[in-house]
Structures are given as structure tokens and as C-alpha cells.
Amino acid sequence: MKKGFKWVSLTLVLVMFAIMAAACSSKGSDSATKGASEAKKNVSLDFVWFSDGNEGDVMKGIIKDYETKNPNVKINLIEVAYKDLSTKLKTMVSGGKPPALARISTTEIGAFSNSAVDLAEKLGGVDAFTSQFLDSLKPYYVVKNKVVAAPMDVTANGLIYNKTLFAKAGVQVPTSPDNVWTWDEFSAALKQVMQKGGAKYGLVWDFTPHRWSTLLYQYGGSMMNADGTKATINDDAGVAAVQYFKKLHDDGVMPASVWLGGENPNNLFRSGEVAAHFAGNWMISNYKDITNFEWGVTYMPKAKQRSSVPGGKFVMAFNKSGVEKEAADFIQYLSSKEVNSKYNQEALFMSPRKDSAKLDYAYGKEMFEVFSNELSNTVPAAAEDWSKQDVVPKFSNDLKNAIVDVISGKATAKDAMDKVAKTIDKAIADKK
Structure with missing residues (x-):
């Protein structure tokens, strides 16, 4: 009788363990499914953009490539004339519906820096991010030790x-x-x-x-x-x-x-x-x-x-867009050596990246290299002044x-x- 009782007890314990394991397995499976679902959640990023030349077409090609690699992300390029850019952004921000992203010049950085996502927090820190780009540009996009925008191209x-x-x-x-x-x-x-x-x-x-x-x-x-x-x-x-x-x-x-x-x-x-x-x-x-x-x-x-005097265009991500992380991810993609070099080479712009001073332009390769050398010999005061x-x-x-x-x-x-x-x-x- 005693032996039989022990056998029944052991059986009950084993059954309970099996039930608990199944429950845990089911919970883990549900969590994994939920996590995968969230990771693939479809998002839409509004990107306010202006063009001076063919760079809009170049950007459309880059966006298409990014969307292919990230099928859950849709990027809507909202094209405006540069003269209307500031008004457009002010209206969107003040109305509580800022875009996810915007292409801006040095003029707009100061005006919208308080509304910008701090990219340093999302892209590895101030030093790690800024070390990729020309030092003379730093005063433009680093405001109060926050990276409020990322350089896209540079002028000299x-x-x-x-x-x-x-x-x-x-x-x-x-x-x-x-x-x-x-x-x-x-x-x-x-x-x-x-x-x-x-x-x-x-x-x-x-x-x-x-x-x-x-x-x-x-x-x-x-x-x-x-x-x-x-x-x-x-x-x-x-x-x-x-x-x-x-x-x-x-x-x-x-x-x-x-x-x-x-x-x-x-x-x-x-x-x-x-x-x-x-x-x-x-x-x-x-x-x-x-x-x-x-x-x-x-x-x-x-x-x-x-x-010389550095200038250029930047891309900014906005707080309260609801897609801050996805916007920062796209900026990280745009800022990479491969993508930034492609953008500037095809648009006939100069890259702000230190490792992309020499690009294989279809036109004017040697001339761009002279301008790049001028930038590499530019004093800090030039950007310190014009960034204000x-x-x-x-x-x-x-x-x-x-x-x-x-x-x-x-x-x-x-x-x-x-x-x-x-x-x-x-x-x-x-x-x-």
C-alpha cells in the first residue's frame, strides 16, 4: 500500500512538471510570436524634402533600396520648394504632427533643434557618430552636446x-x-x-x-x-x-x-x-x-x-512623430559610407564623411578633390561663426x-x- 502510494505521488509530480513545462513553452512561444509581430510592425515615415538639382531622384532610388531591405517601412517623400521649407516644418511641428524626417540646411538646424531627436542616444553616442564626419561641420549639428541632425553633403x-x-x-x-x-x-x-x-x-x-x-x-x-x-x-x-x-x-x-x-x-x-x-x-x-x-x-x-567655409545639407529626425526609432535607423543607413557615397557621387555633391573625400564622379572628379582639400584645411572659426x-x-x-x-x-x-x-x-x- 505504501509502495503504491509512492508510485501515484511520483506520477502526479511528473504530470505537474509536464503541465508547467507546456505552459512555459506556450508562453515563450506567444512572447516570441508577439516580439516578431512587433518587430515587423508596418510603419510609415514622412520625409520632407527639397531639391536643388537631381538629388531628389537619387534619394528616391535610395529609399526604394531601403524599403526592399525593410519591407515593413514605407517612406513618403514630401517634396517642397526650399523657400517654403521652414514654413512647412513650423506648421507641422506647431500642429503636433511633425514629420519623421526632413532635409534641412544650416539655417533650419537652429530653428528646429529643440524639436529634433537626439541621434547620439540612438546611434552610439556623440563621439562615435561625429568622428565619421569632417570636424569643421560639427558646430552645425551638435547643439548642447546633442546630435540634432546628420550631415548628408558638404559645401565649400x-x-x-x-x-x-x-x-x-x-x-x-x-x-x-x-x-x-x-x-x-x-x-x-x-x-x-x-x-x-x-x-x-x-x-x-x-x-x-x-x-x-x-x-x-x-x-x-x-x-x-x-x-x-x-x-x-x-x-x-x-x-x-x-x-x-x-x-x-x-x-x-x-x-x-x-x-x-x-x-x-x-x-x-x-x-x-x-x-x-x-x-x-x-x-x-x-x-x-x-x-x-x-x-x-x-x-x-x-x-x-x-x-574655406563649410556648409551643407543635413537630415533631421523629429520628436513626437511616433516613429523616432525607425527614423533614426534610416538616418544611420543614409549616413553609412556606402549609401552616403552613392548619394553624393550620383548627385555631384561632396561627401561630409572623412573616408569619402575621393569619389568616382562621372564628372569633375579632380575638381571635387581640390574643394575637399580646401575643407580639410578649414579653420574651426568658420563653422563656429556660421552655425550661430x-x-x-x-x-x-x-x-x-x-x-x-x-x-x-x-x-x-x-x-x-x-x-x-x-x-x-x-x-x-x-x-x-
């Missing part, structure tokens, strides 16, 4: 020249960053191209404070101090940069018609009568249809140091007008920059 100011005129004058341009001209040497070369090559003008320079500021940084100056608390544009370097810019006009190297008359420098260069154009790398694709003369890109001259988009728009026109006053002889360089410095300091104080 540089020097485009008329090869035909230079060859006719017998003037050789620098072929290496190790032997760039000084500004005085460059000015002398331009005068020779005018005298012997038949150039009507030596140099045209885009009528923008952004392009002019390249000279400021080469002289060792800046518009503001590093933390943006005080104007510095009226120090010795700033005054010297304005004085030299005036000298280029006074010496007849630069025509007054651009900065004093509003003439289009692009049209002047296209005429074939201008030796060089101080412009941005986007002019490579703009000028590729020129057939009446040969042109190319050479290294900019230097003052106390070499420098809550201040810069409040004085940029004043700076442009002050330079015009100096060129036309209405003000000395010192007086003009002192006046701009007061405007900058007021803009800084108003922000506080």
Missing part, C-alpha cells in the same frame, strides 16, 4: 579659373596644396592673365558675406568669439581682410560691377572674359555645360593661413553693406567693422 568655397586664358598668358596655377599662392602672388598672376591672356576682369567674387568671410578666416579673423558672446570682426584681422578686399578692387583686379552694381558673377565668368571666379563647389555642375572655353578648379591662395544661425541673419546684411561702403570709399575698414561689431553685439544681447 573655392576658386574656379579659366584654363584657356591662363594658358594664353603662360601662367601656371598651383598643382599641389604644398605650393599655393599668397594673395599678392595670386593678384599678380591675375594681372598677367589680364595683360597677356586678354581677360577683361581678373576675379569675380560672389556678392555674399558667406563667400567674403573666406578671406576673413584666412587672415586669422572671425565674426564672433568661439562661444558667440562677443563680436570680433573689428579686430586687426577683420580690418585687414576688408582692406585687402578693397585693394583688389582698387587695383582693378576685381570689377566694381558685382559688389557695387549687382552684376551676376556667373554670367561674367560664362562670357569667357574673366580669369577666375571665387564661388562654391556647386558651380562645378552649374558650369559643366560651358563649351566656349576650358575651365577648372585650383587651390585658393592663402593669407596667414588656408581656410540665431544671430548671423540679424547682421549679415549689415556686414555686406559695410563692405560695400569700404569698397566705394564711404567708410574706412575700421569704422565699418566697428559698426558691424555693434550690430553683432546687439544681436547677441537680444538673443539672451
Whole structure:
């Protein structure tokens, strides 16, 4: 009897264990099924986008590839004109329906940084993420130690020249960053191209404070101090940069018609009568249809140091979209070497990635490499200044007008920059 009782008890215990194991197995299976279901949950990402050229078509191809690899993700490209971008985003954000993503310029980063997903939290930390990109871009997209956007492409100011005129004058341009001209040497070369090559003008320079500021940084100056608390544009370097810019006009190297008359420098260069154009790398694709003369890109001259001014376009993910993780995942995909290189190569843009400075462009490969070298020699002050988009728009026109006053002889360089410095300091104080 006792033996039988033990056998029954053992049987009951074994049955209970079997029931418990089955229950656990069923629960685990349900959890796995639920997890797999959640992982494959269909999501839709609205991506606000603007185009300057063919980059919209390039992005559509990238999106198609991503959707193929991630069938649960649908990305809706909402195309707007750049002039409408800020208004569109403000309306969406203030209405409580922000997009998942948006392509933005440096101007919008400051305006929407408080609404941005901190990508550093999702993509490995600030240092790990930013180390992939050019150091000079960092002040634009890292705000209060948060990565509020990811660089998509980068721009640089540089020097485009008329090869035909230079060859006719017998003037050789620098072929290496190790032997760039000084500004005085460059000015002398331009005068020779005018005298012997038949150039009507030596140099045209885009009528923008952004392009002019390249000279400021080469002289060792800046518009503001590093933390943006005080104007510095009226120090010795700033005054010297304005004085030299005036000298280029006074010496007849630069025509007054651009900065004093509003003439289009692009049209002047296209005429074939201008030796060089101080412009941005986007002019490579703009000028590729020129057939009446040969042109190319050479290294900019230097003052106390070499420098360009970085700019570019970025992609931002927005909080409260409900798909923050998926948006960050897509940005990580866009930022990878393979995808970012494809985007910039096909769109004829420059990559912001350190490991993609040399791409196999279908057009202008060597010219893009010169612009990339200019960026790699750019001083931090350039991005530190221009990233302060809550201040810069409040004085940029004043700076442009002050330079015009100096060129036309209405003000000395010192007086003009002192006046701009007061405007900058007021803009800084108003922000506080």
C-alpha cells in the first residue's frame, strides 16, 4: 500500500512538471510570436524634402533600396520648394504632427533643434557618430552636446579659373596644396592673365558675406568669439581682410560691377572674359555645360593661413512623430559610407564623411578633390561663426553693406567693422 502510494505521488509530480513545462513553452512561444509581430510592425515615415538639382531622384532610388531591405517601412517623400521649407516644418511641428524626417540646411538646424531627436542616444553616442564626419561641420549639428541632425553633403568655397586664358598668358596655377599662392602672388598672376591672356576682369567674387568671410578666416579673423558672446570682426584681422578686399578692387583686379552694381558673377565668368571666379563647389555642375572655353578648379591662395567655409545639407529626425526609432535607423543607413557615397557621387555633391573625400564622379572628379582639400584645411572659426544661425541673419546684411561702403570709399575698414561689431553685439544681447 505504501509502495503504491509512492508510485501515484511520483506520477502526479511528473504530470505537474509536464503541465508547467507546456505552459512555459506556450508562453515563450506567444512572447516570441508577439516580439516578431512587433518587430515587423508596418510603419510609415514622412520625409520632407527639397531639391536643388537631381538629388531628389537619387534619394528616391535610395529609399526604394531601403524599403526592399525593410519591407515593413514605407517612406513618403514630401517634396517642397526650399523657400517654403521652414514654413512647412513650423506648421507641422506647431500642429503636433511633425514629420519623421526632413532635409534641412544650416539655417533650419537652429530653428528646429529643440524639436529634433537626439541621434547620439540612438546611434552610439556623440563621439562615435561625429568622428565619421569632417570636424569643421560639427558646430552645425551638435547643439548642447546633442546630435540634432546628420550631415548628408558638404559645401565649400573655392576658386574656379579659366584654363584657356591662363594658358594664353603662360601662367601656371598651383598643382599641389604644398605650393599655393599668397594673395599678392595670386593678384599678380591675375594681372598677367589680364595683360597677356586678354581677360577683361581678373576675379569675380560672389556678392555674399558667406563667400567674403573666406578671406576673413584666412587672415586669422572671425565674426564672433568661439562661444558667440562677443563680436570680433573689428579686430586687426577683420580690418585687414576688408582692406585687402578693397585693394583688389582698387587695383582693378576685381570689377566694381558685382559688389557695387549687382552684376551676376556667373554670367561674367560664362562670357569667357574673366580669369577666375571665387564661388562654391556647386558651380562645378552649374558650369559643366560651358563649351566656349576650358575651365577648372585650383587651390585658393592663402593669407596667414588656408581656410574655406563649410556648409551643407543635413537630415533631421523629429520628436513626437511616433516613429523616432525607425527614423533614426534610416538616418544611420543614409549616413553609412556606402549609401552616403552613392548619394553624393550620383548627385555631384561632396561627401561630409572623412573616408569619402575621393569619389568616382562621372564628372569633375579632380575638381571635387581640390574643394575637399580646401575643407580639410578649414579653420574651426568658420563653422563656429556660421552655425550661430540665431544671430548671423540679424547682421549679415549689415556686414555686406559695410563692405560695400569700404569698397566705394564711404567708410574706412575700421569704422565699418566697428559698426558691424555693434550690430553683432546687439544681436547677441537680444538673443539672451
